[in-house]
Amino acid sequence: MVVEQEVTPPPVMWAQRSQIVFLTICLEDCKNPEIKIEPDKIYFHGIGGTEKKEHEVTMNLYKDVDPEKSLKFVRDRNIELVLKKKDDGPYWPQLMKDKKKYHWLKVDFNKWKDEDDSEDDMGQSEDLEEMMRQMGGLGGAGDSKPSFDDVEPESDSDDEDIPDLE
Incomplete structure (x- = not known):
């Protein structure tokens, strides 16, 4: 008897704007x-x-x-898709055509923005590559690493020696 192993869906997170779906x-x-x-589906x-x-x-x-x-x-830790909606306009009430809940599909609250939120901080640019750069997804602006070379340590009251245990 041959037992077929069922292929599982990968964990997927999604968010949207008026023009795109992440x-x-x-x-x-x-x-x-x-x-x-x-146009109507994504296969992975x-x-x-x-x-x-x-998966x-x-x-x-x-x-x-x-x-x-x-x-x-395609990155080392995940695969990101930026889907351009065919019609700009109202937000989708859900990602999938059917209203079922899927255990592998979650909302990406790090990228989520409500329909009535202002679009200022993302710029809502038509240029998707520029928008991904702003989010740190394509290199560029998000690639600089902070340096702590210029920071001088401050003395702190809890830096005193701890007394020995008796």
Whole structure:
């Protein structure tokens, strides 16, 4: 008797703006994943994670996206997709066409912005690559590391020696 191992979906986080949807596939060390961005769905297949397991998922999207203007970035720790919505406008009530809850799909609160929030800090730029640079996703502005060379240590009252135990 052959037991087929069921392929599990990877953990996915999502957020949106009026023009784009952010998808983060949280699968580390995934080399050469298969990612298909179609107008109404996203397909992902890859092997990765700490256990090097096979992961696969097809996400039927709530509304259409523009595959030509969408971007994907395969990184060591995750895979990021920036999907350009076909129609600007109201936020989607959910990512998927059906209203089911999926254990592997979560909201990315680090990137989430409510529809009525001001768009000032992100600039809501048409240039998705520039927006990713601003978020530290493509290098550039987010690559500088802080230096502590110029900081002088301050004396502190709790820097005194601790008395010996008796």
